[in-house]
Amino acid sequence: MSTYLTILGYNSAIPTVNASPTAQFLDMEERAFLIDCGEGTQVQLRKAKVRFSKINHIFISHLHGDHCFGLPGLIASFRLLGRDTALNVYGPKGIKEMMETIFRLTETHKGFEVIYHELKSKSSEKIYEDSRIEVFTIPLDHRIYCNGYLFREKPKERHLNMKEISKYPEIQTCDYHHIKSGRDFELSDGYVLKNSILTTDPTDPISYAFCSDTRYWEEVIPLIENVDVLYHESTFLHDLKEMADHTGHTTALEAARIARKANVGKLILGHFSNRYSDLSVFTDEAREVFPNTFLPKALEAVKIG
Known part of the structure; x- marks a missing residue:
């Protein structure tokens, strides 16, 4: 079974005509995972022809709006579409209070159970497991509590x-x-x-690491070592490293250094500042350190492994 990553949005805080805020859809071992849910995510899911009913697990990296403001609307749409199965939402402590406050004030009746898995550990922990897949947190260094996520197939049979x-x-x-x-x-x-x-010998297990908003943080390297594909934010070019550090972000050069030191197979950059009209400058900078670096293409299904 093939694993495909569809990047629904890859922009930083402000949506544009051509780019939505962060959201990704991962189809791994016939499991459907939504990673972050910025504004406009459900429209992007529609464009990608993803059936909403497939999504049972949503992973939110942190509570900045460009990573979670699409979640209340998506859950409301689930209700209108007649969903009756439970939905699992993984995210920082406080996500339940945020969501339930919105639903209470807007008198939104879900009609199905939302199970919140609130995270607060600053160490990596396994948060999901079934017969084929494990998911681990990747603690990051942002302005507020933030996790990336590692999705990894279990070893396969011979x-x-x-x-x-x-x-x-x-x-x-x-x-x-x-x-x-x-x-x-x-x-x-x-x-x-x-x-x-x-x-x-069996087929090698597939692995995908999502590193959301973070400063340059070498502590992630042991957690993502040898993954097939790494998505890593790169909000700025390296000439604005001081601004990146101040705002809790990474430069393209730094993302490439992480990819090289972790020996990943492929690096996809994202979360670009709107100050850049030509995004090719990000790959130009990163490929000097890690040649197998790519820009995201909205709604393109990328095969992993």
């Missing part, structure tokens, strides 16, 4: 070597699960067939 297996009639279909999980197979005469003969 592939059956059917050419070798067919040589042994004793191996039945019911044995395949144990073999794929790494077990050897013992024949009736006591001879043990090593698993390395009966299988081949």
Whole structure:
């Protein structure tokens, strides 16, 4: 199963005609994850032809408006569309109070359960897990409490070597699960067939790291090491590093340094200041340090892995 990332919005605080604030849709192992929900996210979801009913887990990095102001409207639309299944919202402590206050004052009746997973730890923690995927927080250094998120497939089962297996009639279909999980197979005469003969190596697990608003923060490097794709904010070019530090942001050059030190496969930049009309200057700067750097393309589904 393929993993696709659709960047719905990648601008900084102010929406423009051509770019919306931060929001991403991640389709991984048939799970649908929404990452941040800036203003206009549900319109972008419509343009990307994402079924709202697929989204059961929303991850909010922090409570600045360009990352969460689209959430009340999206949840209200869920209700109008007849949703009755629970929705999980992960975000900083305070997100429940913010959302429930809006719903109370606007008399918005959801009609379904919203489960808030409020975060306050300054250390990385696992916040979601199922049979195929794990999600971890990536603590960041912004002006307010902020997390990125690491989405990682669990190790996959080994592939059956059917050419070798067919040589042994004793191996039945019911044995395949144990073999794929790494077990050897013992024949009736006591001879043990090593698993390395009966299988081949599994496909490498896919991983994606989302680093939202943050200053240059090398503490993230061990958490995102060797990920297939890293999205990292780069609000300014490096000649405005002082402004980046003051406002809690990163330069394109610094994002590239993080990508290089973490040995990631691909870097996607985002969260650009509106002062820049030509965004190619960001890749020009970053590629001097990390050549495999790219600009986001709104609504393009990027295959990961």
